[in-house]
Amino acid sequence: MADGAVFCQFHRFNFWSLVYVAAGVTGQTNKESILNTVATQHQRVLSGMRPTGRLHLGHYHGVLKNWIQLQHEYECFFFVADWHALTTHYEDPSIIEQSTWEMVVDWLAAGISPGSAKLFIQSKVPEHAELHTLLSMITPLSWLERVPTYKDQQEVLKEKDLATYGFLGYPLLQSADILVYKAGLVPVGEDQVAHVELTREVARRFNHLYGREPDFEEKAKQAASKMGKKNARMFFKYRKDYQEKGDTEALGVAQALLDSQQNISIGDKERLFGYLEGSGKIILPEPQALLTPASRMPGLDGQKMSKSYNNTIALRDDTDTVAKKLRTMPTDPARVRRDDPGDPAKCPVWSFHEIYSDDGTREWVQNGCKNASIGCVECKQPIIDAVLSELKPMQERAKEYEEDEATVKAIIDEGNEAAREVARDTLEDVRKAMGIAYL
Ligand code: TRP
Ligand code: SF4
Secondary structure, three states, rough: HHHHHHHHHHHHHHHHHHHHHOOOOHHHHOOOHHHOOOOOOOOOOEEEEEOOOOOOOHHHHHHHHHHHHHHHHHHEEEOHHHHHHHHHHHOHHHHHHHHHHHHHHHHHOOOOOOOOOEEEEEHHHOOOHEEEEHHHOOOOOOHOOOOHHHHHHHHHHOOOOOOHHHHHHHHHHHHHHHHHHOOOOOOOOOOHHHHHHHHHHHHHHHHHOOOOOOOOHHHHHHHOOOOOOHHHHHHHHHHHHHHHHHOOOHHHHHHHHHOOOOOOHHHHHHHHHHHHOOOOOOOOOOOOEOOOOOOOOEEEOOOOOOOOOOOOEEEOHHHHHHHHHHHHHOOOOOOOOOOOOHHHHHHHHHHHHHHHHHHHHHHHHHHHOOOOOHHHHHHHHHHHHHHHHHHHHHHHHHHHOOOOOHHHHHHHHHHHHHHHHHHHHHHHHHHHOOOOOOO
């Protein structure tokens, strides 16, 4: 048992070092891997959201504003991940359909433009499911068991039975979501980076098994040279011995040599492993996580804004609800009475001022709080005004869409169709590569 745990830890460590290398690629753009994955096709962006409740200001500041910006810079696909919602809400799925339409309306109201981005519903593009099935054939169980969210979420959502096939496959379904569009960039939060990394590994494995890369030989040679002259020479010799004489011992030695290399990227290692035995082309390009800057939007209690902490302001909350939530939010506990001085650093209201207030107002808060010359109710008023004026135009647009269901449905129909067109093409490539095209 203890051994098993140590073994797991070891693997997890390895896995995470891979994740970090990939995350590094995201930030610092490892040139070569980009050439092989993203730049050879145009940069397509894909992201999804689970329809499990109302959107709140955390979603707006953390995700939607980012999407709105991206839609002008890239070809974007944004979708409602209703199958992913089912993995955790299968016992009572009633919230999914309602949240789906509300969510699409909120996206539109927030400024996602169907003229720039394609908006669609996952389950309306069955190619996601087909690719998921095909990828499941080549995905080692251990890769899925090792994804941190698998165990973590089971722990967090203890009241639900998440020991299901669907939940284990959650990240692989996500891989299919991404790969079916050959997306280059996937805007996600920190918690989803491991899923994008899994996607990269699955794509790499697929390409290795079923593809042939055009300038593969050249790249493999370059990769080998990064091991240093002596190692590279040994590597080529062992490869020759294996390929020409079927010397499996030489193969083993060469693999061990590759395994021990610290200075070459995972991509190069994969290439060299392939080069040892055969070669691989990229049919499914490896995506990169586009790490969304952590949202600065705090919840009403100072923790991260999240439905599970019950500290949200929903995009659809009416004026009275918003005002009441803000008026009753906690402040620096030192300010028991009006003339007790306080410290904004210890008050969640201050985090809201950091987002919503100008320098003048912030100075007024700092001084007024520390000198007890303003009261907390007074201090909150500019926040109430700012949040309400941020929500107002969104709520007006949301109301228009709510009253015009046909338009919303037409936008989604169109998005579903556009998405399917791309997805169908990918599945054709995939079936051909796997030898089940029956042409
Ligand atoms: N798992 C993502 C989340 O919980 C949602 C999601 C599903 C997704 N498929 C995706 C995000 C594909 C990006 C790309 O936030
Ligand atoms: Fe918080 Fe403002 Fe009250 Fe100070 S005055 S404790 S910053 S609400």
